Amino acid sequence: MSYEGGAALSSTLITFLLGLGIVFVGLIALIVIIKIMGAIMRGVGKKKEAPAPESKPEPAAAVPEGNLNEIKAAAAAAIATVLGESVSGIRIVSFKKVD
Numbered sequence: 599m600s601y602e603g604g605a606a607l608s609s610t611l612i613t614f615l616l617g618l619g620i621v622f623v624g625l626i627a628l629i630v631i632i633k634i635m636g637a638i639m640r641g642v643g644k645k646k647e648a649p650a651p652e653s654k655p656e657p658a659a660a661v662p663e664g665n666l667n668e669i670k671a672a673a674a675a676a677i678a679t680v681l682g683e684s685v686s687g688i689r690i691v692s693f694k695k696v697d
Contacts, residue, residue: 666693 670690678685 669693 670693673693674685674688674690678688681688
């Protein structure tokens with residue numbers, strides 16, 4: 599089949615538009631499917647969540663001041679081990695309690 603003149607151009611244009619349309623319809627379908635699956639998974643996640651029994655938080659153990667240097671030394675040793683450096687190369691600037 600050979601096309602001449604305007605027939606070749608219209609055939610090419612139709613093929614281009616058809617391909618472009620199919621791609622965008624496929625992308626829109628994927629977006630819709632993903633949104634539906636997300637809604638389903640959120641619904642399943644909410645159903646399986648059991649309410650946690652209320653428990654009183656345990657009071658934080660107070661660290662005596664005498665042990666603070668030991669805790670800093672242990673933290674410096676742990677950091678040095680992870681980083682693969684010597685303990686003398688690590689300087690702890692501040693030590694804060696995290697709630």
